[in-house]
Amino acid sequence: MEKTVERLALYRRLLKNQLRNGKTYIYSHQLAEISGYSAAIVRRDLMNIGYYGTPRHGYEIKALIECLDVFFDKPDVKNLILVGAGNLGRALIAYFTKDKSEYNLVAAFDSDPLKVNLKYNGCPCHSLEKIADVVADLKASVGIITVPAENAQSVADLMVKNRIKGILNFAPLSLNVPDSVYVENVDLALMLEKVLYFSVHRRQEETGKK
């Protein structure tokens, strides 16, 4: 189901674009085309969330988006915090607050006193000591970690202690958290290594011992 969730989020974004462009119906093979996946998997994904199209017109875009919104708990608002206002952290603040972003990045934190009390793209930066108060006040439930590896585990511990339920972690190490907290790691160096590797060793070449 994990992969399915990733794709559904993508479908939703693409469908909103289509709607904006005036389309009202879409076939699985069209959604496949723009998403880069196969038509079969598109159909199965939609089947999994219980949305049904018709052979005549395919899927009704508006209704499907609503269905996806429900799947992603649309009426709920989940507030986000970010810890580590370095280069990457500030870039992410910009990314997640830009124009009509639907994300609620409500606060950033950094240990550097020079950054504290500044605002980045309208997002206030606090001292790390304030995390308990701010998280409780703003009812944040998801955190983004962009601190150096050395500090990441202690930041994660702080987040867990303050009832953060999901973490997007950019620090290059594996965090230790209770099972009830979901962690998604984004290890930029590893992704680059992977590209470097596959830029030479194309996927499943027929030559070679296996």
Added chain:
Amino acid sequence: MEKTVERLALYRRLLKNQLRNGKTYIYSHQLAEISGYSAAIVRRDLMNIGYYGTPRHGYEIKALIECLDVFFDKPDVKNLILVGAGNLGRALIAYFTKDKSEYNLVAAFDSDPLKVNLKYNGCPCHSLEKIADVVADLKASVGIITVPAENAQSVADLMVKNRIKGILNFAPLSLNVPDSVYVENVDLALMLEKVLYFSVHRRQEETGKK
């Protein structure tokens, strides 16, 4: 094999740390512990690249690193370029050039004339028109795309035309490139959506209709 490659890159990094800390041998369950994977998968991954340990001491760290270096074509140097020196692009330049980075980010490109001819962390920023010359001169083979979605496909086309063989794409769309070019997508908004989702719907809860 794809997942295996990702883990191997991680093992290599972790093993280098261990070596720096004076360790010389490591057991599969120890590498599992620090990497966050299972001992069984660590053993199978190492088996896949043909490195063999001994029941007595486990794996010899130094020799294993060398083996991994060969696997990742160590003697070769692959030069990188980055297109799109916005917030995220500049953060990545900083990330991939910092301290003793083993990556060779040799040039950045941007269409904004104000950025052209600047240097970011020592990395020169060129006008996009120069891409053919610079890529040929510096023999870059992998590119990072951090431009807005609207421009990403044309940047990818340019890269392909200039014999780039691997792309790390941060633009939120699926790029159209020939099969011979490897693309890894990093869609930050989707990763965040995933965390938002799983922060509420924990993975395989026993409740629910299925």
Added chain:
DNA sequence: GCCTGTGAAGCTATTCACAGCT
């Protein structure tokens, strides 16, 4: 004819579990 929904098949990835070594 061209679409959807879906059982069944096919692949890939992971874990189990244990023989064999030291």
Added chain:
DNA sequence: AGCTGTGAATAGCTTCACAGGC
């Protein structure tokens, strides 16, 4: 006793291929 290497089992994901509907 405690480790590795690995066949076999399991789980998870994707594609095939086709019945059924308009």
